[in-house]
Every structure is written in structure tokens, then in C-alpha cells.
Amino acid sequence: MRALVISGAGSARVEDVEAPAPGAGQVVVDVRRAGICGTDVELFTGQLAYFAQGKIGFPIRPGHEWCGVVSAVGDEVDPGWLGARVTGDTMLGCGRCPRCAAGYWTAGDPPPGTYDAVIDCTDDHRMPAAALALVEPAGRLVYIGIAGVPSPIDSRDLVLGDMTAVGILGASAGIGPAIEHYADGRVDPSRIVEVTVGLEDAAEALAGKISTGAGTKIHIDPRG
Numbered sequence: 001m002r003a004l005v006i007s008g009a010g011s012a013r014v015e016d017v018e019a020p021a022p023g024a025g026q027v028v029v030d031v032r033r034a035g036i037c038g039t040d041v042e043l044f045t046g047q048l049a050y051f052a053q054g055k056i057g058f059p060i061r062p063g064h065e066w067c068g069v070v071s072a073v074g075d076e077v078d079p080g081w082l083g084a085r086v087t088g089d090t091m092l093g094c095g096r097c098p099r100c101a102a103g104y105w106t107a108g109d110p111p112p113g114t115y116d117a118v119i120d121c122t123d124d125h126r127m128p129a130a131a132l133a134l135v136e137p138a139g140r141l142v143y144i145g146i147a148g149v150p151s152p153i154d155s156r157d158l159v160l161g162d163m164t165a166v167g168i169l170g171a172s173a174g175i176g177p178a179i180e181h182y183a184d185g186r187v188d189p190s191r192i193v194e195v196t197v198g199l200e201d202a203a204e205a206l207a208g209k210i211s212t213g214a215g216t217k218i219h220i221d222p223r224g
Helices: 037-047 134-141 155-160 170-182 201-208
Strands: 001-010 011-016 027-035 066-071 084-087 118-121 140-142 148-152 166-167 193-198 217-221
Touching: 001 201, 011 201, 027 084, 037 201, 066 134, 084 134, 134 170, 193 201, 201 217
Parallel strands: 193 217
Antiparallel strands: 001 011, 027 066, 027 217, 066 084, 084 118, 140 148, 140 166
């Protein structure tokens, strides 16, 4: 299969790589859309703190704001996952503490490219790929609503709205509400995606050579 591989600081290209096979308890997802995050840019430039900390190194494949379709399942996985439209939660929790039990998996943040949970969005057929790929970043952007219940908002609402806002490190707490807001039309995230490029143009996008203006999002369709 084809993948964007960052081989060193400022150097990336599309390469043919071995297709993944699911292990026990794992699934393989065919990615349909991925958003470029500031973390991906820091991976490309080599400035992400994980490099200095020895947690990651080159070569590396970027991308953690994504959505896709489950194409293969491993042992111990319900075959019903096949064909499910999914996105991912990048947080890694212990799974035992009260916060994990409540769905707030904020015990740690694994290096980019690793995923602790796959979120099933099959029932939300009205949500296009552009919206599904924005679920993870929306989960990281919440405002204090009625009775202090966090609810996701679009980034332009944060800038332009008259409200008290707080940023959170992890997306887990907001992913469920983000899916609900997108699916029922309360928030339309697609308006912040102004450019979608193919995999061959991903390196230029990471290098800042494809600019869409402040506050807008670049998406990658790896099939293009």
C-alpha cells in the first residue's frame, strides 16, 4: 500500500509499504480522510518534543485526525466491525480508574500514529468524511456549557463567540459529544475545511506550501 513517510526533518515522500495485518483484538482501517494537525507539522520539521525525549524517531508516518472503514479484523474481534465507519481516539488510559470508567481517558498521551481506541460511527451515515476526520480535534476543544457540561464547538466559534473557553490535552472527553453535534447538525465542521489534497501533495502541505489562510484546515484524501 502507499503511505506518506517522513524520512528526516523536512523530508517526506509517498512510498510503497507493507500492508498491515490485524493482531488479536485489533482492526485494520482503510483511511478515507486525514487532517493535518500542528503535531504533524512538528513531526515533519523534527521539532516535536517526542524526538528529543527519545520516544520516536525517523522514519515515521504522520496522521492522527482520521476516519475510515474497517477492512479487516483480528482474533477476538467481532466480525460485525467489518465495514464500520470509524474514527480514532489517541488517548491511552489505564482502563480501571474512575475517570476511565466515566469515559475520560486522560492518563497519558501516546506518540503520534498509535491508537488506543477505534470509535464506531456507522450509525451516523449523514456525516461525510470531512466531518468524521474532525471528530478528534473537536474533542480537544470544549466550552463550559450549562451545568458545567463540556460540549465541543467549532474553532471559529471559539474565536468569534462570546463565551468562556478552555483547552484540554486529550480528546476523549469530547469525542462522544462531538459525534452527536456533527450528526444532528448542531455544528457543521466542514466549513473550516477549505482544501483537500491527495497523498502526493501531502508533503507540500506539511511544508506550508499549500496555504488556505488563518483558521482553516487542510485535509488529505489518501486515495487521491
